Structure formats: C-alpha cells, structure tokens
Amino acid sequence: MKIAIIGAGATGLTAGWKLSEKGHCVTVYEKNDRIGGLTSVVPVGDDLLEIYYHHIFTNDTVIIDVIKELGLEKDLKWYEPSNVIYINEKIYPFTSPLDLLMFKPLSLISRIRMGLMVIHAWFIKDYLAIENMTAREWIIRHGGEECYRLVWEPLLNSKFDFDSDKISATWIWNKFKLRGSSRGKNINKELLGYMDGSFIKIYNKIAERIKANKGEIRLNDGVTEISKNYDRFRVRSQSGTEEFDSVIFTASPERLSYVIKGMGRQYLDSLRKIKYKANICMILELSESLMPNYWMTVADRDIPFVLVIEHTNLVKNHKYGSHIVYLSRYLDITNELYGMDDESIKSLFISGLKKIFPDFKEEWIKKYHINRTRDAQPVVTTGYSRLIPDVETPMKGLYLTSMSQIYPEDRGQNYAILSGLEISRRFPAVEE
Incomplete structure (x- = not known):
C-alpha cells in the first residue's frame, strides 16, 4: 500500500519505520525543517540538546526495547535525580x-x-x-x-x-x-534515563531505516488538505498533491478537523472537544551552575514558569560546554504571554529566576533559546474517556493516533512510540 503519514515525531516515524519494513510505500510529511517533533534538537557546544526537556523512566519498556532493537543501548544511561520544590519563597527537598x-x-x-x-x-x-x-x-x-x-x-x-x-x-x-x-523495589530511589547525544539518536536511526526501505521523509512540507475520492486519498501539501491508499494522522484531533474534507460536521465537532495547552520553554546556556538539583517544581503563582530543570545536574556525559537550564511554562493559547516576542519572555522569565535565586547574574547567560508549541499537553477533563476519538475514523483508510488517545497514560516518548507500533500492526505485511 501507498501510505501517507502526517507528522515526523516519535509516532509518525515509528509507524513509518515498521510499515516500510512490511514492504509498504511510506511517505512521511513534516511541516518543520527537522524530524523529532517535541524531541527536535538544537546544537549546543559540541553536542545536541532537545528543545524541550526529556528523560525516560525505568518502566518505559517500549522505548527501551526500541533502543535495543536499533542497537543504541550503549548510549542509554541511568541517573539518580535530585528534586526540590519552591514554595513560600523557600526551597525544600522533594525526591x-x-x-x-x-x-x-x-x-x-x-x-x-x-x-x-x-x-x-x-x-x-x-x-x-x-x-x-x-x-x-x-x-x-x-x-x-x-x-x-x-x-x-x-x-x-x-x-x-x-x-x-x-x-x-x-x-x-x-x-x-x-x-x-518507576522506583522499583527501592521506594527511596528513582532512576531516570537519558541518551548520550540526545534522544534524537533514536529518531535519526529510525529515519535511516525508513529511507533504507525506500520510504520518504518530506521536511518543510506541511499538509493543508486531506480528501478522499472513491478508494483513494488526495493529500495536498506545500509541495503539491499526491494520492495514497491510506493516511495516518499523528497530530492533535483538532488539527485533523481543519485539514480533512468530506467528513460530517458532528465528527469534526467531536475532534474539537479535545483541547491542548501550549508550552513555552526557555533554554539557558550558563557559565555557572544555578542549583545543585536536577528538577525544581515551582508552586508559586507569582513566578512565570512552573519548572526549573538543570539538565546538566542529571546528565553526566555531554559536550555542551555550559550548564543547561530549562524554564518551562504551560498556558492556554489565548494567554497573552504566548504571543509575546522572545525578548519579552526572556525578561519575564529572568525576573522570576532572580526571585528564586537572588545570587543569579545575567552575565552568566552565554546564550538562550525560546521554543513554543501549541499542542503540548492534552487537557484531561472529567469524563475524558468519552471524548477520545477512535483510531479508525469514519473515513475508511484514515487513521488518527495522537497523544490525546493514550489515556489514562500521559504524554511521553514511550507512549508516542507505542502508538506508532500499534498503528503499524493494523496493516498486514506485503506478501513476497
């Protein structure tokens, strides 16, 4: 079968890999200029770093098995984190x-x-x-x-x-x-996993497998319309229009509702009932360490971010040449903060950082990066199970598999990869 996959994140790439292994002709569309979705990377020093913070847990067996299958297990390292919480203007251990x-x-x-x-x-x-x-x-x-x-x-x-x-x-x-x-037998000890060279190693290796199986990954090629004529799908993207036997859509249900044509209004409305929160994440490359801990939860309404993560206090094998700190804020897309320019966000976040760490100096900042995503976190409301759309849509041959459908689990690479594996199992292998 000729299959279009919309999105080159963990789910789309995993599906493309397994379907191409089965002998199907796979085309993966990606609107951005790089693969990986939320695990996309930027160069930092002599290394690569995810634009949003990531780690895995010991019970994330799906991604661990995939890492082994790809021959990358030597790059997966396990570290013991130190976590704290900031509350009432003080920092307390919280591990x-x-x-x-x-x-x-x-x-x-x-x-x-x-x-x-x-x-x-x-x-x-x-x-x-x-x-x-x-x-x-x-x-x-x-x-x-x-x-x-x-x-x-x-x-x-x-x-x-x-x-x-x-x-x-x-x-x-x-x-x-x-x-x-994730703590196993020792309730007082938690281990978190990270890949030397970043998690993008996994997705680069998967992309290599797709291409080796004669599949195609099209970057900078966002899909604007999906329609069906009899038993063939027409996928319109920035590069043109192409026909497929089947389509797998891996972005949010609401995004699908705006590109699919010929679907009933009731179904489209149901897709739009699932909302997401956006995220703003600022990465700081610092000359000095900010704190001795890996993870700080910020329980203070007056601070403009909810997490301070000093990545280099967890990860030991790196070539960043700096202390790496993530500052993360979830918010509604209508929040005025989301539309602020980078310099304004930087100024706001730095002012919050100084409240927590009075000794912090702006001269420590060697470089900063600000990243935004609209669909960071599904809003899991009461009665959520009744909102989840089926993977099989009413349009035969069109499939929807997204982070909003892994309920009751929460978003993460493990379940994104699992979604890709599960959707690929719906297609039989091509007979020789």
Missing part, C-alpha cells in the same frame, strides 16, 4: 517519601495525609471510577485542603491555566502511579 515527611510548609497531619494519598493512588486499578471527579476534589478528599491549597492548586493552575478546576482525578492519579512504579 523521596522521607522528604515528604520532613516537608515543613505542611502541618504534620497534612504531610501524613499527602503520603497516604500517594500510596492510595498506587493501588487504584479502575481509573474510570475516579475520572468524573476533579483532581481538586480528589486531592482535598484524600490529602486535605491545606495540601491542595499550598502544593497542588498552584501546580494545576500553572499546568492547565483556566481549565485547572476541570482536570480529572485520573490525571493526577496517573502522575502518582508513574513515579511510584
């Missing part, structure tokens, strides 16, 4: 259960309740039983009002903007479950 018990901003009873809440989440098997309850209601019920107000309310607000009160308990449950299962 282990012991840190939670010693977390002074909360009363002793609230600390105990929050710990029990996390443990309770690990034992929940039926996530549908809690998806109609908001995260706010669930946290207050199990962790208490103080726990919610001081820790989780500012975090939910900074992640989901004005939709924070609509977020399902399933989303926060999944976060607790993920971090618990």
